[in-house]
Amino acid sequence: MLRLVVLISGGGSNLRALLERCDDADFPAHVVAVGADRDAGGLVHADEFGVPSFLVPFPQYETREAWGEALVEAVRVWAPDVVILSGLMRLLPPAAVDALRPGLINTHPAYLPEFPGAHAVRDALEAGATETGASVIVVDHGTDSGPILARERVPVLPDDSEATLHDRIKPVERRLLADVIQGIAEGRIELEAAA
Structure with missing residues (x-):
């Protein structure tokens, strides 16, 4: 456990x-x-x-x-x-x-390495992206630049606001985090190797 x-x-x-x-x-x-x-x-x-x-x-x-x-x-x-x-x-x-480290992980509301930083959802919208995503990474010394453990695409809809897009990313982020934790527990994801 x-x-x-x-x-x-x-x-x-x-x-x-x-x-x-x-x-x-x-x-x-x-x-x-x-x-x-x-x-x-x-x-x-x-x-x-x-x-x-x-x-x-x-x-x-x-x-x-x-x-x-x-x-x-x-x-x-x-x-x-x-x-x-x-x-x-x-x-x-x-x-x-x-x-x-290496057991230090972070979730991020973008498909890294795209849109790192504190305003990822807004940045994706301002860039006119048609899709963004969610990621789980090992934390390193950079800003959202560590090894990627899991990521998944989320489409950007034409009428999306920052709030609506973030609301659609959050469930994906949560699922990916749970999947990564399960993978670590089961030995399918090795943090030492990822870091």
Whole structure:
């Protein structure tokens, strides 16, 4: 049974979907803790599912590196097999990435390497793309540039807004994340090899 720590910044809709999936007795993973860099709304999902949570508030640290060190310490308390960035809207400093790799993965609402960064859905629309997608990657020192574990195309419809397109990407993102976690647990995906 894989031990997962999930890190969030916002409402945690992907976290909730993962917690629901982990409730399935046949799913080979469980969330042991949820962490956040602020008082994120998504922490209510952890409470609802009886999962412990922790805060490492970014403003309390003088540097991003000091915050990263504290975050790694807080994560390691839970001895996770995999750490998932699920809407954590803050780049981890390189030392934190190195400390948590190769079991550090992220979901992204685009078909990487297309449209990396915080505004992937908007960027796809502004570029006039006819399709975008969802991806799950191993986190590296770049912005959404790590090894790709899974990705899938999602069409862009003529009348799509940023909200409607994102709403169609999210279920794909959630399914891919669950598939990757299952693959890691079953040995079909080797994070050491991917990283």
